[in-house]
Amino acid sequence: MIILFSIHLLASICLCYWILELVPFVPETAGGAIIAFFFSITLLWLICYLFSKRYFKLVVQIMYLCKYFVKEFIRSNIRLTKEIITPKINLHPAVVKVPLQLRTDVGVMVLTNISNLTPGTLVVGISDDRKHLFVHTIYLEGGTLETFKKYMRDGLEKRLLNISSLSLSGVEIQTSGGGDSDSITKIKNSNKK
Amino acid sequence: MNNLTLILTAILVLLGSFTMLISAIGILRLPDFYSRLSAVTKNSTLGVLLIIMAAVLYFNNIEVMLKGLGIMFFIALTSPTSAYIIAKAAIHIKVPFWNKTDLTDFDNSDTEEEEEIKPRK
Numbered sequence: 321m322i323i324l325f326s327i328h329l330l331a332s333i334c335l336c337y338w339i340l341e342l343v344p345f346v347p348e349t350a351g352g353a354i355i356a357f358f359f360s361i362t363l364l365w366l367i368c369y370l371f372s373k374r375y376f377k378l379v380v381q382i383m384y385l386c387k388y389f390v391k392e393f394i395r396s397n398i399r400l401t402k403e404i405i406t407p408k409i410n411l412h413p414a415v416v417k418v419p420l421q422l423r424t425d426v427g428v429m430v431l432t433n434i435s436n437l438t439p440g441t442l443v444v445g446i447s448d449d450r451k452h453l454f455v456h457t458i459y460l461e462g463g464t465l466e467t468f469k470k471y472m473r474d475g476l477e478k479r480l481l482n483i484s485s486l487s488l489s490g491v492e493i494q495t496s497g498g499g500d501s502d503s504i505t506k507i508k509n510s511n512k513k
Numbered sequence: 514m515n516n517l518t519l520i521l522t523a524i525l526v527l528l529g530s531f532t533m534l535i536s537a538i539g540i541l542r543l544p545d546f547y548s549r550l551s552a553v554t555k556n557s558t559l560g561v562l563l564i565i566m567a568a569v570l571y572f573n574n575i576e577v578m579l580k581g582l583g584i585m586f587f588i589a590l591t592s593p594t595s596a597y598i599i600a601k602a603a604i605h606i607k608v609p610f611w612n613k614t615d616l617t618d619f620d621n622s623d624t625e626e627e628e629e630i631k632p633r634k
Contacts, residue, residue: 350569353578354578397556397559400555400556401535401556404535409542409543409544411543411544411548411611413545413610415614415616432593433593433597436554436593436596437554437589440551441551442554442596442597443597444600444604445601456547456551456600458548460615465615
């Protein structure tokens with residue numbers, strides 16, 4: 321899937337360059353380049369529907385993640401600005417131990433990077449067995465620790481799980497979705513045989 | 514050069530510098546090391562992104578746009594990572610929390626406190 325994605329990106333860049341060189345009515349400015357790039361990337365994405373439908377769905381999920389990320393990023397900035405400008409500070413900070421469902425390295429990295437930019441949260445550490453994430457939050461959503469865990473699970477992690485279940489192959493889906501270390505060792509042993 | 518693009522770049526530069534100013538005030542006003550760190554990462558990242566977008570809009574070139582996209586991508590990638598590393602180092606040397614912080618979940622779990630430094634082979 322990663323190879324397919326890089327081929328898609330390179331081909332769309334080449335198509336964008338070709339459009340800018342040959343089509344006369346496209347202006348050679350930044351706006352023209354951006355419009356040509358988006359046109360070529362959607363065209364190639366629609367062509368991809370003929371070859372593999374899984375890649376088509378994967379791009380849809382990545383677009384959902386980007387939309388969620390931009391929305392949360394702007395919301396966090398507005399909220400912090402309000403908090404700093406108004407004279408009275410009312411924060412409810414807490415350190416929450418959030419259980420992880422993602423198992424892959426890249427998934428955990430993307431989760432920490434995005435949740436450092438969403439409102440109030442700052443990832444402080446990962447436990448040694450990689451099953452929990454220590455998150456320092458400024459605003460405790462809903463007042464208790466359980467509601468904050470539910471907010472993290474339903475907001476960011478669900479979207480990342482959708483992406484990782486589409487981008488991995490069949491055996492690894494069970495490890496990423498399961499969550500027991502016993503099942504992972506069983507699958508590894510069955511692979512060796 | 515249009516009047517409209519000039520007004521838009523002025524608005525973007527003002528918004529970016531305003532968010533940077535807010536993050537600088539937030540360092541002084543917030544009570545705790547960790548809350549200060551979170552304020553700095555979010556607001557200063559958005560400020561830098563807005564100023565680079567203003568530069569791209571002002572020059573309106575393909576070369577400037579490619580360089581600006583590179584800078585935006587790497588800043589959005591590295592600033593949360595560095596914030597995570599600083600927070601982990603602060604936990605490691607036991608920087609104190611604010612006195613209103615809810616630490617029940619953190620005290621019960623002793624995996625983070627007992628980090629052993631293993632010798633390399």
